[in-house]
Amino acid sequence: MxxxxxxxxxxxxxxxxxxxxxxxxxxxxxxxxxxxxxxxxxxxxxxxxxxxxxxxxxxxxxxxxxxxxxxxxxxxxxxxxxxxxxxxxxxxxxxxxxxxxxxxxxxxxxxxxxxxxxxxxxxxxxxxxxxxxxxxxxxxxxxxxxxxxxxxxxxxxxxxxxxxxxxxxxxxxxxxxxxxxxxxxxxxxxxxxxxxxxxxxxxxxxxxxxxxxxxxxxxxxxxxxxxxxxxxxxxxxxxxxxxxxxxxRLEGVTHWAGLAERGLYWGLRFCAAAYRLLGRRGCLAVIAPVVLYFYLTGAEQRRASAAFLARAFKAQGERRRPTPLDGFRHFLSFAGRALDTFAGWTGWLGPDAVQPGEVGALREAAAQDRGALFIVAHLGNVDLSRAVLDAATRRRLLVLVHTRHAENYNRILREWNPEAAVNTRQVTEIGPETAIALKERVEQGQWIVIAGDRVPVQSRGRVSLVPFLGEPAPFSQGPYILAALLDCPVYLLFCRREGGRYRLDAEKLAERVVLPRGRRGEALAGYAAAFAGRLEQHALADPYQWFNFFDFWARPKGSTPS
Structure with a gap:
């Protein structure tokens, strides 16, 4: 015993x-x-x-x-x-x-x-x-x-x-x-x-x-x-x-925040220098052996990549299992995403690096004096779209982040461009005081940006299990609870690489989130399912741009279906 x-x-x-x-x-x-x-x-x-x-x-x-x-x-x-x-x-x-x-x-x-x-x-x-x-x-x-x-x-x-x-x-x-x-x-x-x-x-x-x-x-x-x-x-x-x-070997890290950043500070600086000297393709060729090392030694991330790609291939109708080459390609895509973000913040990529797709909803939000809530995902490169915005629009954003597992990467961004840290707020949990402060920001016309595909560090079971790639996955209820408190329009934002550029798409999820008494859990699950459905479509368009390297379908401790 x-x-x-x-x-x-x-x-x-x-x-x-x-x-x-x-x-x-x-x-x-x-x-x-x-x-x-x-x-x-x-x-x-x-x-x-x-x-x-x-x-x-x-x-x-x-x-x-x-x-x-x-x-x-x-x-x-x-x-x-x-x-x-x-x-x-x-x-x-x-x-x-x-x-x-x-x-x-x-x-x-x-x-x-x-x-x-x-x-x-x-x-x-x-x-x-x-x-x-x-x-x-x-x-x-x-x-x-x-x-x-x-x-x-x-x-x-x-x-x-x-x-x-x-x-x-x-x-x-x-x-x-x-x-x-x-x-x-x-x-x-x-x-x-x-x-x-x-x-x-x-x-x-x-x-x-x-x-x-x-x-x-x-x-x-x-x-x-x-x-x-x-x-x-x-x-x-x-x-x-x-x-x-x-x-x-201890199997599984039960929370995404437990996955430590694996890039060394000086190694990241080397990548930055290589990008500036050789360009994107040359830099990726130089760091490919390093990415291979991280692929071979990152058992947790490697298994998560294979599990996700297997589900994505099946949903696309492909009858094959992901190979090690697929996994390495997935890791290399993530390295390319990090390099593009860095290049965007340092001014090496122009505004035309991000091309508008379906952005009617974004224009609608920009035309309003009141603020809004934008829900994003760790798919593609939404942060690059922030990097290439004009300063006035960028300062309208307030990005809720959890970056303790990526301190070195964010430190380099701040060194090269202090704007990378402007209007970001480190959060592990949104309590009453934070919600009040955010409501004031929305009333002043700011856009609150929050990730919808990560369960907060202190979720306390506040998740909805909704279909995603053929199996129920836990999605945080936090964005929709926050949206109800803010009483503002809610939009979804995706930025995915196509060819040599990125495509930005935005759509309205709801004019306002309503959580009826007695049906609160059902309503939260509905909003989460709507987000999950759109996320699935974008993920299947290019599975290698999915950057959640942990067991996405694992249920957080204490979670129950809504």
Whole structure:
């Protein structure tokens, strides 16, 4: 019988005192008992940490008089968590580098995969020192060698949730673990060798300007080099057992937002330079091997692509299954879409890159002083149509986005053209305050743009299961609930590549969305089905322009048919 999920948090700290109070308060606000390990801090950090000690309030501070290193502090936290009867321990750094909003997602992933080590995969901003970035990638390559696997994308992130049963077995074995900055990587590799699967989640990471780093450039790099030497030698000596205990692959990411961006920042910059120098075709030829690498190593996305293309081919009347060549073509089409968007925002594509199709509804909306709601999809390239608009029309738009899984790509767009970030609003859920603010925008004449083919991060079951390519698929009710609150016209917008250009089509879905009392679910399903029907027609016109690389038909947790 599986033990009930009972998590706690471990916060190792040495001389971090400016942000540790906020970190601990955030963890307590999420109901987590917190063990703070003071790793021989000096004043004023020592007094600040001691003042946090409040066992009755769920915070226990343990001081190590002699500095043990980060690994030694975390190991002390493990012992305290095991003694307290906890099943899982979230390791959180004390310097507020990690996005605290990701803690619930990490815990939710650990709850769904209780025997897995759940780790953050950092999405860095411009604050990361270049030397640290290069050093991390050297370690990534060595970890791929040591595990004979590409499943661990980042072994150095100190933002993770440990299954304590697996940790207890590892500690009881007497295996040597690094006690300082070599700890995070070594403990992950050794747990992987023992059959502990790894689940990953993209998390935003920043380096605060007043951050106190305990990383010793010389000593810790020597320790890390010695660790990799030790791990490689051990791997060669214990190869049969390591292969026998190879952890199972965790199947499926249950939400599209859990699929991390896989493009490196500098790799994306290289693509931008290649596009400018060689043009679209030349750039695609140059990056084709890179796209092939992502196709071969992206199992989740590859399976989703094959599942979608199989449904699309069947709906088109083709009696064949998608081949690996079809999948690679699908991935390459996505790369082309990203390149076109970049070219549009940088001015390398003129306004004629997007040609009008059926746009009578768009002209109707433009002629009105009042705003409207536009529902779009991750098909084709709607963002390119925004990029080539004149500035006045572009500023009439307010685009609701969720870009945390594509930070590097959006960062480059903002660097080349700050307009790419103008009138965008990051949302994970539309609450009452957001809805009121959006209603004010509509009354001022703005167009609200929202995706209709992604279930929000915090959907709470608000989906309608409607037919899409022959099988019920969950479509978010959010756009139609929002439209009813805004009490404004609703339009559908599609922008699909045809030949060497894009075709823009718009149509009116409703003058206003009405949700009758007693028939609300039925009405929502009707609007969702209308959108799904039009989306299906555009997707079948060119299936390779469908860019939802996740199991689109998987029902979100807690969802029920409307």
């Amino acid at each position: 599986t033990a009930p999920f009972r998590p706690c948090a471990i916060v190792p700290s040495r001389n971090h005192w400016r942000a540790v109070g906020a970190v601990v308060a955030g963890l307590r606000a999420r109901g987590l008992p917190v063990f703070v390990i003071d790793d021989g801090s000096e004043e004023p950090a020592r007094s600040t940490l001691a003042a946090l000690h409040d066992p009755a309030g769920g915070v226990t501070v343990r001081r190590l008089e002699v500095n043990q290193g980060k690994g030694g502090a975390v190991l002390e936290g493990f012992r305290m968590a095991l003694a307290g009867g906890f099943t899982h321990a979230a390791q959180v750094d004390a310097d507020e580098q990690h996005d605290p909003e990701a803690v619930p997602d990490l815990l939710d992933l650990a709850r769904r995969h209780p025997d897995a080590l759940v780790t953050g995969v950092p999405v860095y901003d411009a604050t990361i020192p270049k030397g640290r970035a290069i050093g991390r990638w050297v370690t990534h390559v060595w970890v791929w060698v040591e595990t004979l696997s590409l499943r661990i994308r980042d072994s150095m992130c100190g933002f993770r949730v440990y299954p304590l049963a697996a940790v207890e077995r590892l500690l009881a074995s007497g295996e040597r673990l690094g006690r300082r900055m070599d700890f995070d990587t070594e403990v992950m590799v050794r747990l992987f060798w023992r059959g502990t699967p790894v689940a990953e989640l993209p998390v935003r990471v920043t380096y605060p300007p007043d951050n106190t780093s305990n990383f010793d450039l010389l000593r810790d790099n020597v320790r890390i080099s010695a660790m990799h030497t030790r791990l490689v030698c051990t791997m060669l000596l214990r190869l049969p057992g390591i292969l026998r205990n190879r952890p199972r």
